[in-house]
Structure formats: structure tokens, C-alpha cells
Amino acid sequence: xxxxxxxxxxxxxxxxxxxxxxxxxxxxxxxxxxxxxxxxxxxxxxxxxxxxxxxxxxxxxxxxxxxxxxxxxxxxxxxxxxxxxxxxxxxxxxxxxxxxxxxxxxxxxxxxxxxxxxxxxxxxxxxxxxxxxxxxxxxxxxxxxxxxxxxxxxxxxxxxxxxxxxxxxxxxxxxxxxxxxxxxxxxxxxxxxxxxxxxxxxxxxxxxxxxxxxxxxxxxxxxxxxxxxxxxxxxxxxxxxxxxxxxxxxxxxxxxxxxxxxxxxxxxxxxxxx
Amino acid sequence: xxxxxxxxxxxxxxxxxxxxxxxxxxxxxxxxxxxxxxxxxxxxxxxxxxxxxxxxxxxxxxxxxxxxxxxxxxxxxxxxxxxxxxxxxxxxxxxxxxxxxxxxxxxxxxxxxxxxxxxxxxxxxxxxxxxxxxxxxxxxxxxxxxxxxxxxxxxxxxxxxxxxxxxxxxxxxxxxxxxxxxxxxxxxxxxxxxxxxxxxxxxxxxxxxxxxxxxxxxxxxxxxxxxxxxxxxxxxxxxxxxxxxxxxxxxxxxxxxxxxxxxxxxxxxxxxxxxxxxxxxxxxxxxxxxxxxxxxxxxxxxxxxxxxxxxxxxxxxxxxxxxxxxxxxxxxxxxxxxxxxx
Ligand SMILES: Cc1cc2nc3c(=O)[nH]c(=O)nc-3n(C[C@H](O)[C@H](O)[C@H](O)COP(=O)(O)OP(=O)(O)OC[C@H]3O[C@@H](n4cnc5c(N)ncnc54)[C@H](O)[C@@H]3O)c2cc1C
Ligand code: SF4
Ligand code: SF4
Ligand code: FES
Numbered sequence: 068x069x070x071x072x073x074x075x076x077x078x079x080x081x082x083x084x085x086x087x088x089x090x091x092x093x094x095x096x097x098x099x100x101x102x103x104x105x106x107x108x109x110x111x112x113x114x115x116x117x118x119x120x121x122x123x124x125x126x127x128x129x130x131x132x133x134x135x136x137x138x139x140x141x142x143x144x145x146x147x148x149x150x151x152x153x154x155x156x157x158x159x160x161x162x163x164x165x166x167x168x169x170x171x172x173x174x175x176x177x178x179x180x181x182x183x184x185x186x187x188x189x190x191x192x193x194x195x196x197x198x199x200x201x202x203x204x205x206x207x208x209x210x211x212x213x214x215x216x217x218x219x220x221x222x223x224x225x226x227x228x229x230x231x232x233x234x235x236x237x238x239x240x241x242x243x244x245x246x247x248x249x250x251x252x253x254x255x256x257x258x259x260x261x262x263x264x265x266x267x268x269x270x271x272x273x274x275x276x277x278x279x280x281x282x283x284x285x286x287x288x289x290x291x292x293x294x295x296x297x298x299x300x301x302x303x304x305x306x307x308x309x310x311x312x313x314x315x316x317x318x319x320x321x322x323x324x325x326x327x328x329x330x331x332x333x334x335x336x337x338x339x340x341x
Numbered sequence: 342x343x344x345x346x347x348x349x350x351x352x353x354x355x356x357x358x359x360x361x362x363x364x365x366x367x368x369x370x371x372x373x374x375x376x377x378x379x380x381x382x383x384x385x386x387x388x389x390x391x392x393x394x395x396x397x398x399x400x401x402x403x404x405x406x407x408x409x410x411x412x413x414x415x416x417x418x419x420x421x422x423x424x425x426x427x428x429x430x431x432x433x434x435x436x437x438x439x440x441x442x443x444x445x446x447x448x449x450x451x452x453x454x455x456x457x458x459x460x461x462x463x464x465x466x467x468x469x470x471x472x473x474x475x476x477x478x479x480x481x482x483x484x485x486x487x488x489x490x491x492x493x494x495x496x497x498x499x500x501x502x503x504x505x506x507x508x509x510x511x512x513x514x515x516x517x518x519x520x521x522x523x524x525x526x527x528x529x530x531x532x533x534x535x536x537x538x539x540x541x542x543x544x545x546x547x548x549x550x551x552x553x554x555x556x557x558x559x560x561x562x563x564x565x566x567x568x569x570x571x572x573x574x575x576x577x578x579x580x581x582x583x584x585x586x587x588x589x590x591x592x593x594x595x596x597x598x599x600x601x602x603x604x605x606x607x608x609x610x611x612x613x614x615x616x617x618x619x620x621x622x623x624x625x626x627x628x629x630x631x632x633x634x635x636x637x638x639x640x641x642x643x644x645x646x647x648x649x650x651x652x653x654x655x656x657x658x659x660x661x662x663x664x665x666x667x668x669x670x671x672x673x674x675x676x677x678x679x680x681x682x683x
Contacts, residue, residue, distance in 0.1 A: 074446050075411040075592065075600045117596040142616035159598045276619060302621075303613045305592050308446035311605070312589030313613060316621075318639040323445070341621040 074308060077114045077159025078103070080135065082152055088220035089213075092185060093150055094126065094138040099160060102132040107192040108167025108299065108327045112307045113137060114159030115152075119145035122304045124326070125163075126188040128195035135160070138188035138220065164307040165326050168193050168271065168297060170200070176269050177206040179261075181282045183254055183274025187211055187220055189299055190273050194228065201233055208261050209236040212254025212278065216240055216247045237261060254278060255285040265290045273299040280340040283330060293331035300325050300339070345492075345523040345531075346500040346511060352518040353498045354386045359517050360422065364459070367403075368424040369396045378423070391425055391493050392466035394481075395652060399585035400430035401437060404454050405604065407582075411450060411592075412599040420457040422510075424491075427652075429474045431462050431486040433585035435646035440588060459506055462487035464531070465538055471653025473546045473666060479650055481538045492531045499523055499531055549666055550673040552647055555637045558672045564626070570668045571629035573661035574608075580655035580665075581606035581632065586640075586648045607631045633665070 080103075084096040105111070110124040127136035139149050152158075170193075178197065182190045190209070197207050209228060213219050219238060228236040237257045239250040250257060254274075270291050272282045279298055286296050302314040302321040309323035317336040319325065333339050348356075357366055366381040368389040376390055377397040403423060441451040462483025465472075474481055483490045488507030492499040500520075502508050514520055550558060581587040582604065589612075591605040605612065608628055614620040622628045640648035656664045670676065 073412060073414060073449060075602070077598050077600075079598070114594060114598060116598055117594055119594050120592065146616070275617065301615060303615050305590070305605075309443060310440055310446070310448070310588075311591065312607065312635075313591070313605075315607075315613075315635065315639070318642045338621055341619055 075161075075306075077112070077161045080158050080160050082154055082156040082158060083134070084154060085152065088138060089218050091218070092138060092140045092220050094136050095149065095152065095158075097135045097137065097158065097160070098133065099135060103135055103160070103163075104132055105129055105135075105163035106167040107170065107196045108189055109163035109165050110189075110307070110322075110326060111135075111137070111160045111162035111164065112304070113149070114161070115145060115148050116157065116159065118148055120159075120161075120305075121145045121149075122164075122307060122322075124189035124192065124299070126191040128199070129192060130195070130199055138185065138191070140185035161307060165322055166324065168196075168327055169329075170196055172295075173197070173200075173269055174203050175205060177208065177264055177267055178204060179258075179263055179268055179270045179286075180207065180209045181211075181254060181258070181270065181272045181274070181278075181286075182209070183212045183278035183282075184214075184218070185220075186274030186278070186299065190271065191221055191224060193271065194224070194234075198231060198234070201231065204233065205267065207234045208263065209234075210239070210254055210257035210261065211236065212239045212241070212257070212274075214241050216244055235261070253281070255281055258282075258285055258289065263289070269295045269297065271297045271299075276301070276340045287330075293334060294329045296330040297327055298330060298333070299327050300333070302326075343501055345528055346502075346520050347523040347527060348498050348500065348514070348518060348520045350493060350496050350498055352520075354389075356514050356518045357381055357386055357424075358383050360513075363419065364422045365419045366422045366424060369393065378425075381424070389425065391463050391491065394465045394467060394469050394472060395427055395429070395654070396425070397583075397654075399433065399583060399652070399654065400426055400460075401433060401585050401588060403458065404437065404451055405441075405588050405590075405602075408601060408603045409450075410595065410599055411448075411602045414450065420459070422459045422461065424461040424463070426460055426462045426483070426487060427465055428462060428479055428481055428483040429472075429650035429652040430585050431460065431483050432474075432479045432647065432650045434486040436586045436640060436644060436648050437588060439644040439646055459489075459510055460487040461489045461491055462503075463490070464492045464535060466534060468538060468542050468545075469653060469657075470545075471656040471664075471666065472542050472651065473549055473653060474651035475539055475542045476546050476549050477552050477647055477649060477651045479647075480535070481542060482535050492534075494530050494534070497527070499528065546666070548670040548674050548676065550669060552637065552641065552649075554673070555669055556641065558669070559633055559637050562630075562672060566668070566672060567626045567630040570663055571626045573663060574625060574629050574659075575661055576608055576610065576625055576628065577660060578606045578608040579658040579660065580663075581608050583654040583658045585650055585652055585654070586636070587632075607635065633668075 080097040080099040086094040123137040126138040243251040305311040309320040314321040441448040464482035490501040593601040
């Protein structure tokens, strides 16, 4: 009998490597039992066998099919367990789910990316995509904010980006120390430093809710149209495919209609930053 | 009226008994003041309560039990016939099917169970205090989402076919018991009773806004209304558990990468809490309001079907004595009808 497709059953994946990114953030490099494709910005549900499940956006390149990286911040029960894993562990993945970044709308444009904290995970995948597509875009400006220098993740990525033509990466920390020679302050101050040609640009924002709120307000004040600001919404999720109701935000299922929305799609809803 | 067939109650019972080897049959039975589905057997078949409103258990529970391991494709039991389903619960299948048969992510277990189940709807010959289906364009007699419709009067049982599955079952019935075509004269009783029940339900719900107007009113509603009505809500979730269209759930993890789907509701704390501790559905007043907006604004906008069938179960079930209908009537007319929140 052919195996009926069961939407609830995860695919197995073996943990190959664990990379320490910061005291609270690790990247797990996974090898799925069969090829796994996703669009940048789509997410997966990662299962710890018999224990729990949580949604993560792969932080690796969407062009790589045999491996998958997820960057996980320790935030509670399940994420804490993910941090304790060692290579060889077998995990479950469901997905990919949702609507990722509209990379086609970035053709021939300047792309301004504002990220905070672990919000850099989906953004890294987007950056890998844009690096692959560098002939088709005008410029990519990354503005990344974190609490302290120790909380900055993907350190090698910043060096790499600044060496690629058309790409530039800027960082800000809320609280600097003696080692820090970049910007001190909230991430939005970086937007004042980079010279963006707004009519020719699209913006992408991903990070903690407060950061997204202020970044969106800043981008609007800079003249970005509402339909060219893309936000990654984080909601509680269980199923990932529009049935369980946990992620409902007004008439939207964030898991299925998002997690990436343009600001104009959701601005009519109350409390989107909660 | 469409074509109806006619058999007798006695013959119909004989038919059910003769089908017991092929199908598990469920039908409503009354025990004291509770009407609910039970399995039919040779002894109890005589006591089936065909036309009373309203089985305590909503139809959804057959397809979406409170807890189910959804990674095991087990389907051991005999195909089921569910008899005596009221029109409101059948109407709820519009939404259930839209969610669970979504072509992007069809739930195969749900689909199989829907396919293997024969639904026999029945007319309601009376109504309960909180029945309000007609306000939401649902008649108290089944017209869709089932395979056969039964209307019984004294010893007569009238049968209408609504699907291929129903056609097949009727054919099988004809091979086992005497069935004839009903005449227009026979059907006069059916027609009159239907209209009478329908009009009674509409009459007892004066002031309750229709679906479209409810949606408009809710979008304009103010916080005081929610604060007032939620003041006796204890967040028990009974309203959602008993609702034929509430099917939100949580997936639980089991060894061997198995998942258990457990019904859940936005009425419980932490339903939408995220890791940082933010909870968009806190405090309770916001949660309470969420269920109304979901039913009358968001789900209808998204699926183009109604998410409230007017069954009234949530009103009966609420330990806080909160009446959805009083809330909506007050919102509509400004009149306060109740003692509880006056
Ligand atoms: C689309 C999407 C993509 C994400 N991508 C990443 C990523 O790349 N890296 C990263 O570090 N984090 C990401 N997150 C956040 C991550 O899923 C949460 O931090 C994680 O679910 C917390 O689980 P926990 O059990 O450790 O937390 P706890 O606080 O212990 O969670 C307890 C319960 O709350 C629920 N819960 C809490 N927060 C969330 C949440 N945000 N989403 C769903 N359920 C929640 C769960 O049901 C869980 O059982 C993403 C979230 C979403 C929605
Ligand atoms: S909201 Fe209440 S009246 Fe409407 S379908 Fe659900 S239980 Fe029945
Ligand atoms: S049944 Fe009543 S008390 Fe319980 S959650 Fe629903 S409204 Fe609140
Ligand atoms: S996570 Fe289940 S509906 Fe979105």
C-alpha cells in the first residue's frame, strides 16, 4: 500500500554540528534524511523527539538542499533542550511552511535590512539568497542591533559581507565595551548613517517586537511606502499549516499567510506588535 | 418539494438492526434530561430520539476527538452511520471541511473519516431556549452536508436523498425493507411542521442581529461591552469545547516522533504566549472578545462560511451565565435584557 501523506509526521534529520554564536544563541547544522527545499523566510517546525516542538526559520542558504541550519536562541523549555544537543542526535522537521521573503520584489532595488537579536537568523538566509543574486539587485544594506558586543552573532558573516561589492553591513550595540569600535545605540540610529535612496528601495525588518515597531516607524518617517516594508511576524505556533489557530492575527494565520507580511497588509489590525 | 421516500418506523428500525454487522451506528438517545449520541444495538433501537433538539455532543467530536494520535494512520473500526444529526451541526461542516480539507494541507485522517461516515440528518420538531439557527440562515431541518434526511411523523418516516452515498444507502434499504415514494399529500405534514418550528425560532430571537450585521457591530464594539460580559467568565473554555465549529488544537509530542492533536482554545491562558512572555490575548477580557471576533468577523471573512450555527450550546454550557445572544442583542438594540449583568 502506498504511504498516505500525513501532514503531522516529521521528516528525520541528523544533527551534524553545533556552532556557538553567542552565550544564548547556537546554530544547529542538520542533515535531513532526504533533500529539503525551502524559500528564504519560510520556517520549519523542529521536533525534539517525545519532548516538544518549536518554529524556526532556517538561517542557511535556500540553494543548499542536503543541509539545513537553524539558529536558536535559548528562550524557554524546548529551546533550552535544543541547546543541550550533541552531534549525532536525531531531530524531526516539518515544513517548510508559510510565505517567505518576496525576493522578486527586490529585483533592481536597494534592499535595506534591519535586524535585531535572533532576528538575524532568517535574514542570514535572505542574505545568502541575495549574494547568489547579486547581479540582479542594486545594493544591500544590513543594519544589525544587539544588546552587547558579546550578543552579536554571525561575526564572520559581517566580515564576508563587507568584502562583497554592493553589500555593506553595519552594527550597533545598546551597551558598548572597550572592544567595540562600531556604533553604540539602538539599531534605528544606523538608518540615519547609511545613505538610502528611498524611492528605489525595499526594507526588511526582523527582530523582537519592540525593535520591529520602532524600525517600522523610522522607515515610514524616512518615506518608505507601507507596501515596501516587509516584516517577519513572530507568533505562538503549533501546527504551522493554518489549522490549530494559535498564530491567528485577525483574519490571518501567521504560519500560512506569513510569517512575512508587508506592513500595509497588517496595519489595520490592533496590537500587531504584541 | 423534492422527491421523498416513505417507510415505517418499525421497518426503519429493522433496517438499522440488519446493518449492524456492516456499520457502527450512532443515534441520539435521551437519558433523563440529557440527549446524546450512543451506539445503536438491537435492544435500544426502539428508543432512538429522532427529532429532539439537540445532542449534547457536537458532531465535530466524531471527526475531531478531544485527543487523537494523528501520526498513526489507524482506522480499525467499522464505517459509521451517524443518525439524527441536526441541521445546525451539519452546517458546521462547512467550516470544518474548509479548515481540515484545505487543499494546501489536507488532513488525510479527517478526509478518510468524512468519506467513510454516512450522515443522516433529521428535522428538529421542537427547539430549545437558546436555539437561534434561523437568524443565521440555517433552517431547523437539514438541507446540505448530509447523505439522507429523515422526517418522522407517528409511524411514518420520510426520507430524502442528498448525496451519492445516500442514494446507495437507500438502495440498500429498499433491498431489506419496504420503501415507497411519498406523495405530495403525505408531505404536507412535514412541510407544515418545518415552517412552524422555523417561525418559532425566529420569533424567540427578536433583536438578535443577523450574521452580516453582527460582524459590523462587533468591529465597532467598545471595550466596556467586553469588560461587562467577561466579568463572570472564568476562562474554563466550555464554550469552545462544546461549540460545533471551534476546532483549534495543540500538537503534543510523543516518542517515535508521534504527534497527538489535543483540542485547545483561545479561551485558555497562554494560548498565544510567545517565548519572551508577550501574550496578545491577555488579559481575559481580550481573550473573551477574541472568540466573538473569530466567529463573526475573521473566520467568515477568510472562509466565506459561517462560524456560528446558532446552536446555543455555548450559552447553556457557560458556568458564568454569559449569554452570547444577550451580548449581541445589547450590542444591536442597546437594550439590556438580563439580570446577570444589569
Ligand atoms: C515563524 C517563526 C520563526 C522563528 N524563528 C526563530 C529562529 O530562527 N530562531 C529562534 O531562536 N527563534 C525563532 N522563533 C521563536 C521560537 O520559536 C521560540 O523562541 C520558541 O518557540 C520558544 O520555545 P520554548 O519552548 O523554548 O519557550 P517557552 O517559553 O518555554 O515555550 C513554552 C510554550 O510556549 C509556546 N511558545 C512560546 N513562544 C512561542 C513562539 N514564538 N512560537 C511558538 N510557540 C511558542 C510553545 O508552545 C511552548 O510549548 C521563531 C518563531 C516563529 C513563530
Ligand atoms: S458560538 Fe455558540 S451558538 Fe454559535 S455555533 Fe458555537 S456553541 Fe453554537
Ligand atoms: S464557557 Fe463561559 S466562563 Fe467558560 S470560557 Fe466560555 S464564556 Fe468564559
Ligand atoms: S500555527 Fe497552527 S494555525 Fe498557524
